[in-house]
Amino acid sequence: MLHRGPAGVPDSLGRLADLRAAVVRRLTPLAPAGLGSTDRGSVLAALVDDVENLQNLPLRVVQPLLTGGIVALVSIGVLAAIAPSAALALAVCLVLAVAGAVVLGGIAGGRAERALSRDRAELAGALVDELTALDVLQAYGAEAVARGRIRAADDALRRTATRAAVAQALSSAVVSLAAGAASIWALAVAAPGQPGGAVDAPWFAVAVLLPMAVFDVFSAVPQAASAWRGVRAGAERIHALLPSVLPAEVRGDEGEGRIAEGALRLRGATASWPGARTPALRDLDLDVAPGERILVTGSSGAGKSTLAAVLVGFLRFGGTYRIGDSDAALVAGPELRRHVGLCEQDPMLFDEDIRQNLLFARETASDAELFEVLERVGLGPWVRERGGLDARVGERGALVSGGQAQRIALARAILHGFPVLVLDEPTAGVDPDA
Numbered sequence: 001m002l003h004r005g006p007a008g009v010p011d012s013l014g015r016l017a018d019l020r021a022a023v024v025r026r027l028t029p030l031a032p033a034g035l036g037s038t039d040r041g042s043v044l045a046a047l048v049d050d051v052e053n054l055q056n057l058p059l060r061v062v063q064p065l066l067t068g069g070i071v072a073l074v075s076i077g078v079l080a081a082i083a084p085s086a087a088l089a090l091a092v093c094l095v096l097a098v099a100g101a102v103v104l105g106g107i108a109g110g111r112a113e114r115a116l117s118r119d120r121a122e123l124a125g126a127l128v129d130e131l132t133a134l135d136v137l138q139a140y141g142a143e144a145v146a147r148g149r150i151r152a153a154d155d156a157l158r159r160t161a162t163r164a165a166v167a168q169a170l171s172s173a174v175v176s177l178a179a180g181a182a183s184i185w186a187l188a189v190a191a192p193g194q195p196g197g198a199v200d201a202p203w204f205a206v207a208v209l210l211p212m213a214v215f216d217v218f219s220a221v222p223q224a225a226s227a228w229r230g231v232r233a234g235a236e237r238i239h240a241l242l243p244s245v246l247p248a249e250v251r252g253d254e255g256e257g258r259i260a261e262g263a264l265r266l267r268g269a270t271a272s273w274p275g276a277r278t279p280a281l282r283d284l285d286l287d288v289a290p291g292e293r294i295l296v297t298g299s300s301g302a303g304k305s306t307l308a309a310v311l312v313g314f315l316r317f318g319g320t321y322r323i324g325d326s327d328a329a330l331v332a333g334p335e336l337r338r339h340v341g342l343c344e345q346d347p348m349l350f351d352e353d354i355r356q357n358l359l360f361a362r363e364t365a366s367d368a369e370l371f372e373v374l375e376r377v378g379l380g381p382w383v384r385e386r387g388g389l390d391a392r393v394g395e396r397g398a399l400v401s402g403g404q405a406q407r408i409a410l411a412r413a414i415l416h417g418f419p420v421l422v423l424d425e426p427t428a429g430v431d432p433d434a
Helices: 009-030 040-054 056-082 084-132 134-139 143-193 201-218 220-241 304-311 333-339 354-359 367-376 380-385 402-416
Strands: 264-271 281-288 318-323 340-343 420-423
Touching: 040 056, 040 220, 056 084, 056 201, 056 220, 084 134, 084 143, 084 201, 084 220, 134 143, 143 201, 143 220, 201 220, 264 304, 281 304, 304 340, 304 420, 333 340, 340 402, 354 367, 354 402, 367 380, 367 402, 402 420
Parallel strands: 340 420
Antiparallel strands: 264 281, 264 318
């Protein structure tokens, strides 16, 4: 359960989780084929900064504007009943403050606020490249170039953030000046109407202090305008990252029905990768009975990885694909991947311990079951030497060798118990004698 907090926070956190999950679901079918030309920093920024910016729409845009608008209307109405001229002064100053703050903020900082997400993505991409390819950069003497890219990206982000902050400060100054002007104007136009021209304490509190209180609430308007520009820029970046139409060769996640148990049958399977001129897989027939193991061999580019992508529902294909009595082409992608698992040559390990990396496959597994599957892939003694299941593997498996990472991923796939398991060179980095 969510703890109690400011109004709207639990709903916004829920929407944030839903948005992030929706972006991941949209990325899933693109992952093997459609993200090759996408910078990892852009994906990271979209999942973290840009998606988080979208939750600012209800919290930092709609809510402050509604609150400020309601307070302003009620205050003008109350003041109009007491001193119509003072109410007119307040209304005029509010309009001028909003127009001035929004226009000035847009002119002075609009471009910088839109560039913040882009510059964060540049810095994230530079850091990711440096950390994930540090050994290669050091081997080729290119580490200084990578560090220079990080410094340049950091300097650009700092300059952009400074310009955005200056613009927001100018907008706030406009609102503060308008607040003072409203109070002075209200006093100047309404005081002569009082008996003897004197201003008593109650009238002063209503006619002079009320505009100041209204502008105190209304001071959130420049921040709301700035937040709106950030929300819009984040939405545009996410839209650019996630095209509205998938490449024709990439299979979406739409579909219905469930996969039945039974033999796997491919007939005339033909598939291509996005942008390819010729099919990578052509007129393939394949039969796999329950419990049967099939070895697919061929030279590089023969279509082995393409076949794997077809089997798990990442690529569209010509021909027929059935599992048991189910047409695998008609079911949703996630449903197909619950039945057909994939263990790739470059596995993804999370910055957690070995136990958690395995429990992603089956969270109810006991330690004994985890050690059993690790023994099956030849990692039992190695895990014990490292201190057991609590040993960490590092970001993307940085603390283990490539072969060990592949075997952890294989153990995870076996632990899940997929009815059909596709292995796409999962032991390419494993010592043949191991």
